[in-house]
Amino acid sequence: MDYLLQVKIGALIGLLLLTLLFGFIPAKVRWFRDTNGTETHRTVLSLISCFAGGVFLAACLLDIIPDYLSDITAELNSRKVETSFPLPEFIMAAGFFTVLILERIVLNCREMGVAQEERAPLMPDNRNGHGHGHGISPDLESSGHHVHVDFQAHSPFRSFMLFLSLSLHSVFEGLAIGLQNTDSKVRQKVFHLMLKVSF
Template structure:
């Protein structure tokens, strides 16, 4: 086994272990799952959620979309495809509308069956946005200056789509490591991904916990997500060993669809949920900016 292959295998194991570690912190601590704590507890959870929203916003605008646009342009140039139609952006839009249509169908079927868990609109028409059930409102509201933290607003379907889009991107990040031909480049990319992924998986775990998924499902999501980059590395190693060069176009299209999915989740679910709930709006914006700035700083360092 040559040195380069050993470095890639070490990167695979390191990514898997650290992702599991950071992912299971919110999933295993009861503090993150407590929905009946004090107002201070709910404020802190809300601010953590805002920080996660800033992280996802930065990941969307500074990481996922730029990576995809770079890849798709390289593929189109290699295939000598020339068109005035904005094909890369259209693929992102296709991913966006795919999630929108599927979600509307799912919610429509739930309404037809009498289910009420996910009927609330993504963006509420009034300041409080209550309407997720009297029990939830009673538990989560206090006197005049209450903090609204309705966990059912993070539906299980949207949590799944967030997990799916991040998993696709994680897979392609691992693929980038596996396809490198020098050990220094493998280490450079691996360290960058380790830092990014640790923050993102922590934020993802917070969102999964807030969606009121059963603990076994949260554990399954985190476990699968943790495996995506190692799987990508393994695929990249296999491609390098087999000297295969095909499949770049399919990868780029999948990246675009995943990017569109991420745009939908970020701008239609994560940010509206926090910004449309009353209380401490400026502080929430500050934590969104903080999450964004952390990811932007890491991207700048990369």
């Protein structure tokens, strides 16, 4: 077997194991799953989430977007496509807003189903003369206003979209490793990916 192919296969297996290790730590460690922790526990989890969000934002701004812009610009130049319209940025923004609009539509449909349950009165109104008054003003009850408390701020749909995006990104990063033609480029790409995965 060719040495370059061995390096690529070893790199992909190593990246898979490293991703699984860091992916399963929050799922298996009870401290991360505790939702009724102390104020300090919630603060530490919030800081960890903020740090992870910063890593994802930095990966997007410093790695994914520059790679995308350089690659698509090279492809447009090779096809001799010349335009004053910022086509690469438009494609990127269209993809972002497509995902955002789809997420908003799904979340709104889900919230409309929950809103119907929240508008139902807490105690049924007995109109047969034997019931007791429940003290709820008819004006307030019929106004349709309700207080919505989101006990699950981390929606499963958002988690799924993040998981899907990271999975697709990993597939394309694996393809990028497979397309490298020297072992030094493979090692450089793998080191770069391992830094991103570990954070």
